Amino acid sequence: MNTLMREKIRMIMKLKGFSQNDLADKIGASRISVNRFLCGQTDMNSTKVFKILEVLDIAHMNRIIDENIASINPNKYDGQAIVTI
Numbered sequence: 001m002n003t004l005m006r007e008k009i010r011m012i013m014k015l016k017g018f019s020q021n022d023l024a025d026k027i028g029a030s031r032i033s034v035n036r037f038l039c040g041q042t043d044m045n046s047t048k049v050f051k052i053l054e055v056l057d058i059a060h061m062n063r064i065i066d067e068n069i070a071s072i073n074p075n076k077y078d079g080q081a082i083v084t085i
Contacts, residue, residue: 001049006038012056027051 013023020038024031027048036042044052 001037001043003040006040009052009056010038012058016056018056023052023055026055 013019020034021031024034027034028051029044029048033042033044037044037048
């Protein structure tokens with residue numbers, strides 16, 4: 001996932017008053033995992049990414065990313081595809 005996407009997620013979190021702990025609790029992940037994801041140190045599986053979009057009430061991914069959504073990477077991570085944007 002690209003840096004722009006992560007920055008926009010952080011911006012929306014701030015606007016909605018979500019801490020990393022809040023987001024982690026809502027998506028069923030650790031705060032450390034959320035922090036590493038937001039800092040670009042690791043990716044999350046597609047299930048978690050879509051859960052973030054749902055929790056932050058983002059109806060469509062194209063509302064927070066530019067036109068060049070790359071694809072879903074067929075590589076497996078915890079049994080889920082990794083979203084690469």
